[in-house]
Amino acid sequence: MNLLSVKKQRWKITGIGVALLLLMVFLSGCDQGKTVSRSDFLLDTFVSITLYGESDERLLDKPFERITALNSSLTAFETGSDLGLIKENAGIKPVTVSEDTYRIIEKSLAYSQNSGGYFDVTIGPLVDLWGIHSPETKEAPAPEAINVAKAKTDYTKIVLNPADQSVYLTETGMAVNLGAIAKGYIADEVMAVIKEEGVEHAIVNLGGNVLVMGGKADNSDFGVGVEDPRNPGNGYLGVLSLKDGSVVTSGDYQRYFTDAAGKRYHHILDPFTGYPADSGLIQVTVVTEASVDADSLSTTLFLLGLDEGLKKVEALSDVEAIFITNENKIVVTSGLKDAFVFDEENYGDTYTMTVR
Incomplete structure (x- = not known):
């Protein structure tokens, strides 16, 4: 089945006035047999879990209890x-x-x-x-x-x-913040609960932190859409195909404010400058086995910028990434050459893509 022909499921979180989902899982329009799914607003975002090849909705109870507890x-x-x-x-x-x-x-x-x-x-x-x-x-x-x-x-x-x-x-006034890693950790913990229940095919989607296991019930890959950072919530630059692993995106359009002069400040802060990162990137998507790794790395690579980010990925095993620069260049690491399908028909006039 052509990945670009799959049916898109798009969700928007209207309660906070902006779509927070960076990545959405594309569910096949063909018959996938038995599935159970549940969604809720948790972790300050929209979360959903879908189990393929299963019909007992009670299998979702423990995973959602784990999310609530964490x-x-x-x-x-x-x-x-x-x-x-x-x-x-x-x-x-x-x-x-x-x-x-x-x-x-x-x-x-x-x-x-x-x-x-x-x-x-x-x-x-x-x-x-x-x-x-x-x-x-x-x-x-x-x-x-x-x-x-x-x-x-x-x-x-x-x-x-x-x-x-x-x-x-060790110093007064210090504080821990887990915003760049918590959802990844929680996704891994929830998938561990799902595995303990004997489920073999599943999607955990925590507001765009996507973790998949086992492919679909027919053994085909899941397709995960990579959002257009220039028009978030309204289009996907392409689709990542994978059976197992996590996909997490960090972008400058998720949370931000604008000052009276019209300057925009996004939420990814550089600890060395104290200001929102100015690395030349507007989005980074990371693919790894564990969601906690993808979550932390997406922030790290965004802060590092393209050249240093590519060096970082090359130095790590089982890590791939898609970088998008403020000049509308898409740079895909070599391990995703066949897994990422760029929608050139709709976005080829706006973006250029290279594989490194």
Whole structure:
């Protein structure tokens, strides 16, 4: 079946005024036999799970319970939450946290180290200062405030103690932020639950963080659409074909605000400058086995820019990427040469594609 002939399922999150889904799974128009599916608004986005070759909807209960539980522990800063307590006790004392919180912060610290600080799990002060969510009109923070928050962003000042499962930020005013990794971690955890239930074919879609397993019930590949960053929510530049793995995108159009002069500020912050990244990229899509890797790497590669991003991908095994520059150039790593089909008929006049 031609991947470009598959039926598109498009969802929009109207509650926050902007479509947040970067990637959507293309479901075949042909008969796939038995399937069960469920969707909900969780993790501040639209999430869905589809199981192929299954007819028992109760198989979806535990995966959604896992999402709900992780949503409470990994994405909240309320008083008494793990992340809230870590922030409140920064510079004061270590905080013993749940197993999931400890594991994801441990992974985040490793990514921070491996990226040379481009991915920084302690970027919380900058994220809080900029406060970039839904599109709106407001002014950027003062340079002095940015410098203060940047000084509080330093992953080398986080101390983990496996003996008591504690996390300690060594300076007051520091804060952990898991926004660039939480959905990837949760997707992997949810797929683990699905596998434990004996399911062999599934899609987990957490607001565009897509994780697939086993292909469709007829053994054909899933097709994952890569969105047009110049017109988000209204078109797909092409389709990625895969049976197993994760696809995650980071782009400058997801969350942003505009100042009175018309300058736009997106939400992907550079921990070295304290400002939204100006790397020459407008979107990066990463394909890996684990969603937690794809999630963290999509941010890292966006910050690194095209040339350094390509070097990073080349240095890693089982990682592929699609870079889109602000000059409308699509650069696809060689491992996706056959897996990514560019819609040249509709986008060839706007974008040019090369394989590296």
